[in-house]
Amino acid sequence: MRVHKITFAAVAVAAGLSLTACQNGDDAAAPGGGPSSASTASPAPSAPSTTGGADQSGGKGSPAVAGGKGTAAGTGSDKGGASGSDKCRTGDLEITAIDSTIGGDTDGTVAVQFKNHGSRDCTLSEYAGVDLKTDAGSISAKRTGQHPGPTTLKKGAAVSFGVTYPLNTSGGSGVRVTGLVVTPPDETKSVSLAWPGAATLPVTDGSGSPVKVGPIGSAGQGG
CATH class of the missing domain: 1.20.5 (Single alpha-helices involved in coiled-coils or other helix-helix interfaces)
Structure with missing residues (x-):
């Protein structure tokens, strides 16, 4: 044990x-x-x-x-x-053009009108783009160089600007105008309108555009 x-x-x-x-x-x-x-x-x-x-x-x-x-x-x-x-857009504008040439003027004038049919006031800067369609190609209007500043376009209101061009007094057939293309300031969308001015432009030597566009509000001021 x-x-x-x-x-x-x-x-x-x-x-x-x-x-x-x-x-x-x-x-x-x-x-x-x-x-x-x-x-x-x-x-x-x-x-x-x-x-x-x-x-x-x-x-x-x-x-x-x-x-x-x-x-x-x-x-x-x-x-x-x-x-x-607040800038006026193409879709907010009703765009029309009429002949506003005054008898005795050496140049023809077309007044282009922008009417604001949008829902708010909007602003237009000085110049719209303007091109004339012709049987010889497109002619871009040259700005007159005035700088009045931007324009406020009230809802329902309208404003115009002038497009001036030389009258064809040469007796020749000249250059036939077939249409007007307008682009609102700072926009890329254009509107094509019937040309209400004289049917033809004189043939030029190509030394610059004979067509001029005035700033917004310039209609009746000779461009």
């Missing part, structure tokens, strides 16, 4: 040592686990990152907010655009 007790005691001591060794092993692993834990917590420094992210969010949020407020700012921008869009 004594032998068995001693053996049992030896086994118990060995088990105790083994358990201690295991615990020591676990403790030793803990430092490694510590970093591992810290490493896992690294996303927690993500908290700084999150804070940084929040800052970035805030930074991005600023534009986003700026975008949101920028909606107001954007609206302002749109207003700026709207003030840009």
Whole structure:
């Protein structure tokens, strides 16, 4: 029996040592686990990152907010655009042309009228684009060079400008005019109209356009 007790005691001591060794092993692993834990917590420094992210969010949020407020700012921008869009657009204008040549004048005159049938007041800068279609090709009217500044066209109101051209008194057949193309100021969309003036222009030596366009509001002023 004594032998068995001693053996049992030896086994118990060995088990105790083994358990201690295991615990020591676990403790030793803990430092490694510590970093591992810290490493896992690294996303927690993500908290700084999150804070940084929040800052970035805030930074991005600023534009986003700026975008949101920028909606107001954007609206302002749109207003700026709207003030840009306060310019009279081709679709807002009823465009007509009539012969307004006065007897005894050496040049013929066509008055082109812009009438605002849009829903708001709009602005016209100084010159419209004018081209005459002829059987010899297109002739672009040359600006007279006056600078009266922009014109505000009230809703429902109208304003005119003059197009002057030399009358064909040569006795020859001249250059036949087949149409008038008008482009409102700062626009790209044009309107084609019937030409209401004299049927022909005199043949020129090609030293410059014989057709001139006056600024908005110049009709009746000789271009």
